[in-house]
Amino acid sequence: MNTETARDTTLAMAGDTPTSVLALALLLCLPCTGYAGAFDGLTANTPLALEIMRQAKSAGMRSYMNQSVQPCEDFYAYACGNFARINPAQEKIVTTDFRRTLLTGYQRRVQQLLNGPKMSTDSSTETKVKYFYESCLAAKTEEWRQRQQLLALLKELGGMPAVEGSAWNESQFDTIEMMAMLLRRFGKQTLLQVNIKPGQSNTQYNALYLGQRVDLAHVKAEHMSNQLTLQWMLRHLPGVSDWRAQETAREITELNKALAEGVEALLPGQRHRVRLLDEMSLDYGPQLNLTRFVKLWLGYEYRVPVHESGASYFWQLKKLLDRTPKRILANYMLSSLLVDFEMMPCAQKTNELFADIVDHMVYRSLEKQTPHIPGSLRRLWQELKLAFENILRAPANNWLDEKTLNEALEKLKAMSFLMLGSRADQFEKYYSSLIINTGDYFGNVQRVVELHAHNMIEDLQRADTHLGTYHSIYSSPFYVPKQNLVVIPVNFMQHRYLFDDAYPMALKYGTFGFLLAHEIAHGFDDFNRYIDAQGNQRNWWQHNATLEFEQRKQCLVEQFHAYTYYGHRLLKRQTQLENIADYVGVRIAYAAYHSWYSQLPEMESEVLPRLLLSPQQLFFLSMGQLYCSDVMSAWRLKNVITDPHAPNEIRLKAIVSNFEPFSEVFDCAQDAAMNPTKRCVIY
Ligand SMILES: *[C@@H]1O[C@H](CO)[C@@H](O)[C@H](O)[C@H]1NC(C)=O
Ligand SMILES: *[C@@H]1O[C@H](CO)[C@@H](O)[C@H](O)[C@H]1NC(C)=O
Ligand SMILES: *[C@@H]1O[C@H](CO)[C@@H](O)[C@H](O)[C@H]1NC(C)=O
Ligand SMILES: *[C@@H]1O[C@H](CO)[C@@H](O)[C@H](O)[C@H]1NC(C)=O
Ligand SMILES: [Zn+2]
Secondary structure, eight states: OOOTTOOOOOOOOOTTOHHHHHHHHHHHTTTSTTGGGGGTTOOOOOHHHHHHHHHHHHHHHHHHOOTTSOTTTOHHHHHHTTHHHHSOOOSSOSEEOHHHHHHHHHHHHHHHHHHSOOOTTSOHHHHHHHHHHHHHHHHTTOHHHHHHHHHHHHHHTTOOHHHHGGGOOGGGOOHHHHHHHHHHHHOOOOSSEEEEEEOSSOTTBEEEEEEOOGGGGGHHHHHHHHHHHHHHHHHHTTOOOHHHHHHHHHHHHHHHHHHHTTOOOOOTTSSOEEEOHHHHHHHHTGGGOHHHHHHHHHSSOOOSOEEEEOHHHHHHHHHHHHHSOHHHHHHHHHGGGGGGGSOOOHHHHHHHHTHHHHHHHHHHHHHHHSTTHHHHHHHHHHHHHHHHHHHHHSGGGTTSOHHHHHHHHHHHHHOEEEETTSOOTTHHHHHTTOOOOTTOHHHHHHHHHHHHHHHHHHHTTSBOOTTSSOOSOOOSOEEEGGGTEEEEOGGGGOTTTSOOTTSOHHHHIIIIIHHHHHHHHHTTSTTGGGBOTTSOBOOOOOHHHHHHHHHHHHHHHHHHHTOEETTEEOOOOSOOHHHHHHHHHHHHHHHHHHHHHTTSOTTOOOOOTTOOOOHHHHHHHHHHHTTOOEEOHHHHHHHHHHOSSOOHHHHHHHHHHTOHHHHHHTTOOTTOTTSOSOOOOOO
């Protein structure tokens, strides 16, 4: 290990000034996961404040490490050996990693913003969100209304058998009608997953996707706790009797499990079959008449081909519709409404229902606090693109013939980057008709849910909205192939976690830079390489380049299959999306860091106190710690089978073993585990 470039700067504590007392108190709490957030109030850029922040970051990073392990022997154990002890996975949090830390900081900020004053400068959508939050706080004292409103709604929908008992008349119940109505009015996806996204071969227009409920794949591991939650909700929300709540929860869980049996692990490429609804209806028969379902949902005949995914799920559903009593199907579907009547922390509920507006509020507050951050992240994005361009043009990649190379460069050039929360241009249009009443919380929830359901139908007639509005809380960056777009959740913009002006830039390139580079690389993985710069499905690869790519990919296929995780050998997967993104991502991020570093004036120091590491070593350590995680033991094997990502521990070891600069930077011996003689390289 090269320690010459690192300096151990000890913090000079200047007496008992209030700042240093504060600093000391904070430093004592360092192993706590949320340590970075503790500095939210510390904005003075004095040398002391900056030094405190570097001390804290160093202590945080060190707390995860096991420095008795040699980085060249097991980089995961070295970087993350202590992580699980500090952030253990639990029943409710089955995996822990840095995303949780970012999310916690984000949630704290959301809470602050919602509790903040209402201002005349707030936009009308922001005002709606604050009124909604207020109505939620007020509703806590009016629980009686909750049951009253839920029961009235269930009655209006024909009644829920669990509530009505023997008075429920099954002859008036129609499964397809109920499924369509719940989707039409409340956006509830009951027996099928329904999505509206750009079409596969023509990305200009949105298409309809019908498929298996992928979320059911998790049912097996969770079903006991789900069943108990459901039982509790049935008991407390509509007020179903104890034994009937138990019975109903059991029946619903059984049906979930039976449906889950039809869920297939689908690889990209084999995901969709494009065909007409009438063809599907002929296959699945009158019980699962999809023509009728879609017509009842949309209010008109839909004659354009749809994207169908998971045929075995449809067959399973058809079978279950035949043999399941209508009473159970009705309880199953109507129970999807309960969640809207559950009291949960008001900030969380507001965040879930108005994810896009809340993200925008967070974005603005971060921008106000540190105005230069969006610009500096955009610069980093440009640097990464340039670094990848240079990699593609380098002699080592001359297996890419000129034609293929030019197409690749064009795609790279056209690729864009969006920070969620930075756009508000669609809000007025989307939310203008929404009425929020501070005295009617459950009514508000209904109206928001109905608005989303209505807009979903409208989306089918619209060209894609490019994430102008959305209704999920995102905790990971992602790549949208159809739009050739990299999307970063707003919580990644929070400084003092992954990166900060006070920290060495190595950390910014190693974390944020690497995450962005991973997403850039997805544009050129084994699936997305068939998609062009405009997002259309088109093979722009020349024959020989394809042969070479396949050969390089095969190296990864074999390599990952050789790894074992808790005694289980990883499956041999032909699809290598995530591994390719990782391998290429580290090359891009490291090259960008290298070129930034080589222009650095001599005296600038890229070190962290009490971490005897060179800037380049810091780059790898910060990147490595993105992979620190703990997984509940019951989930470990399941993840190996269902998750396209290999286990974190293996991903990290594979990344560094395949990247020679790692071994150079850590001065690994010839026979070290992280320094193999055979490496796989894609680009
Ligand atoms: C750190 O690594 C050493 C050497 O492998 C090992 O003996 C020790 O148990 C590890 N410590 C922790 C906390 O895992
Ligand atoms: C259920 O409804 C049908 C049709 O509306 C009616 O003929 C039948 O008598 C009802 N059954 C009961 C038990 O109320
Ligand atoms: C499906 O429903 C439509 C009416 O929406 C009907 O015309 C068609 O015959 C039905 N198909 C099957 C297979 O039952
Ligand atoms: C493709 O590769 C083969 C064998 O290496 C070579 O003979 C052929 O000329 C190449 N084709 C092109 C278009 O470069
Ligand atoms: Zn990925």
